[in-house]
Amino acid sequence: MSKPNTPARHRPHRPAPRPDADPTRDLAFDILCGVVEHRRMLETTLDRSTVADARDRASAHRLAATVLRHMGSLTELLQPLLRREPPAPVRCALLMGVAQLRLLATPPHAAVGTIVALLRRRGLAPFAGLANAVLRRVAREGDTLADGLDDARLDVPPWLWSAWGDRARSIAAGLHREAPLDLTMRPGAEAPAGGEVLPNGSIRFPVGTRVTELPGFESGQFWVQDVAASMPARLLNAQPGWSVVDLCAAPGGKTAQMAVSDVRVTAVERDAARIVRLQENLARLNVEAECVTADATTWRPAVPVDAVLLDAPCSATGTLRRHPDVLWVKRPRDVTALAEGQDRLIDAAYEMLRPDGILLYAVCSLQDEEGPQRIQAALKKGWRLDPFTPDELAAMPMARTPEGYFRTHPGMWLERGGMDGFFAARLRRV
Ligand SMILES: C[S@@+](CC[C@H](N)C(=O)[O-])C[C@H]1O[C@@H](n2cnc3c(N)ncnc32)[C@H](O)[C@@H]1O
Structure with missing residues (x-):
């Protein structure tokens, strides 16, 4: 039997079916x-x-x-x-x-x-x-x-494009790629099969590789660290027996690099939750470091130390491949505020070091204000620049600037999968 031909306005109202959840x-x-x-x-x-x-x-x-x-x-x-x-x-x-x-x-x-x-x-x-x-x-x-x-x-906001100057097009080319998985190996450990050995010793696996599925992860033979991020601690080259403070340390990639080489490391981190993560990471790697929850601008070691590695909080524009939201979230005024904090941390590091002690300053930023400009400011306050030599950067010659800084960006080694942007410089306390 056919339905009576009800005019639309008299039909009982039925809500449209809710499209499936997604x-x-x-x-x-x-x-x-x-x-x-x-x-x-x-x-x-x-x-x-x-x-x-x-x-x-x-x-x-x-x-x-x-x-x-x-x-x-x-x-x-x-x-x-x-x-x-x-x-x-x-x-x-x-x-x-x-x-x-x-x-x-x-x-x-x-x-x-x-x-x-x-x-x-x-x-x-x-x-x-x-x-x-x-x-x-x-x-x-x-x-x-x-x-x-x-x-x-x-795909790059205008303020960043102009800040990057003649590097902008090359950086932008790198940002369209997803980041591969880079590992830093514990000294003497065997790299998992299938990875590419990069000139600095990092091991690279293709985009999408799950680190927890690689043999050797559970037993702490390696940890995840972008090839560029592995360079500041390599360049500090802390020797067994040195006392080193790792300021702003969590999640602990750089602490681990030093602790596996029998360096006495004190890791200072302000965020209590992040220091728990740092401790978990060190436990997986079975290495030891003294972990201190404190604000690095006010904390001081009991006795002056040989070196400070300061991986300062920054705009993180060097990690845009992994965090493309940063492109549209950060503003120029954020960079200005961060630069002020970086100066305060550099001043604090000065008070932690013995005379001629080393500050290895690093940021995962592409911005001049957070890199070269912070070093120029520090040089007016009793620091001496100790430039990186061509030999020290033989594995990455393109990353050595005329001043002797270390500087990378996502357009470098593009044919191999690129790298994060990092800046590092070595200063000595006069
Ligand atoms: C760039 S991350 C450090 C990454 C770490 N060096 C590594 O290699 O795994 C910066 C860290 O500094 C911490 N931090 C920021 N301001 C700080 C301060 N005043 N004192 C101590 N830690 C601070 C943040 O909580 C964050 O964990």
């Missing part, structure tokens, strides 16, 4: 809205998330990080398709759709369907039609829309 895209969307609307770091949203499944979290991270790494060029590609500026959350959803279509090889029907469903789930149903039309056009005409866009330039 924790990956919901979490990626929350991450992106957090960055774009509140300058909230990716990890903060991830920490607060109730999504429990590790694969969902990893997929959400990958999707959000892909958008963040290409946010400028994806935004530009969308521009001619939008008659009006959509609300920020809708723009985030559209960017996710474009990233799925153009960068993550998601089949078009899934790339479009998942974003339309996301908008409906998140109370943005009035924009579902727009997303459907726009993303279908990107699926059909994406190559034409992308033609002529300067991705490298567009």
Whole structure:
């Protein structure tokens, strides 16, 4: 029997079926809205998330990080398709759709369907039609829309591009790549099979390698440390019997490098939770260091020490490959505030050292204000520069500056997979 032909206005109201839950895209969307609307770091949203499944979290991270790494060029590609500026959350959803279509090889029907469903789930149903039309056009005409866009330039905020000067294009090329997995080996340990031995002794595995699955992880034969991050402690070259303070030490990569060489290390870290992590890392590696929870600007050792390794808190622009949210979260004024803190830590290190003692200053930053400019300021206050020699940097000659600083960026060794940006300099207490 056919149903009576009820006029639409008399039909009982039934809510539209709720599109299936999609924790990956919901979490990626929350991450992106957090960055774009509140300058909230990716990890903060991830920490607060109730999504429990590790694969969902990893997929959400990958999707959000892909958008963040290409946010400028994806935004530009969308521009001619939008008659009006959509609300920020809708723009985030559209960017996710474009990233799925153009960068993550998601089949078009899934790339479009998942974003339309996301908008409906998140109370943005009035924009579902727009997303459907726009993303279908990107699926059909994406190559034409992308033609002529300067991705490298567009994907770096203007203030960073100008701060990086003539390094900018090369750095930007490195930022489009995900970081491989680099290991620092305990002296004498056998490297797990399949890794590439880099000229400085680090072992490199391809992007996506899970460190916990490599043989030797449990028994503490190595730890994760980007090739560039391994250089400050190598350059300090602390000798057995030296007393060294590792200031700002957690999670302890550099403490471990020194402690495995029988150096007497005191690791100073302000954050109580992070010092627990440092202690866990040292325990896995079965090495010892004195761990102190204290503010490095006021803490002092009982007797002056031979060397201080100061890996100072910084803007972390050197780690943008791993943390592309930093591109859109940090501002120039953050760098200024961090530079003031770096000066205070350098002053504190002076009071910890014996005469002629060494300060190895390092930051994972690409910014002049946090690197060369801090050293220039220190040289006016009783420090002497002890430049790195070509021999000391024979494994990475391109990282030695004319002043004798160590300086890397993500565009270096690109054919091998790149590296983080780091700055280091060696100073002596006069
Ligand atoms: C760049 S990370 C250090 C990484 C570490 N050196 C390594 O190689 O694993 C900076 C650390 O400095 C800590 N920190 C920041 N300000 C500090 C201060 N005034 N005193 C002690 N630690 C501080 C932060 O909590 C953070 O753990």
